[in-house]
Amino acid sequence: MTKLHSIALLVLLLVTTSCKKEKDNFIHVKESCGLEGGNILNVHEATGTLLYKQVVQGTDRYEKGIFIGNSSIEKVKLPLKICNFPFEQFPSLEIGDALEVVFSARIEMLPETVDASHLRMEIHKIKTIHNKN
DSSP, X not given: OHHHHHHHHHHHHHHHHHSXXXXXXXXXXXXXXXXXXXXXXXXXXXXXXXXXXXXEETTTEEEEEEEEESOSOTTOOSOEEESSOOGGGXXXXXXXXXXXXXXXXXXXXXXXXXXXXXXXXXXXXXXXXXXXX
């Protein structure tokens, strides 16, 4: 019985080590933004449109950034500005580009009485689905 038991363990070991793990294709982001708001919304594998934009704020202030719009998050109506976007993982991204993405993140929610153009978001992982351009 011990020889049969040893063979069974060897077969089990070979099967488990030969199985390949499915790659998730996500880019994992370790950098943090330090979101400190009292109302943080955690989202897991939401979808949206990543936009690299230059936004006009007021009459003479321009802000360049990476935003996610049209997200699948019901509680969020404003664009989400990514504060820790991994530019090095998207070297060909240019102003005006739009990509469909899946992402997991923390979002700093604001009270409804606050007049804001966007919400800040810290991503944990992101992957593209396909290019909209």
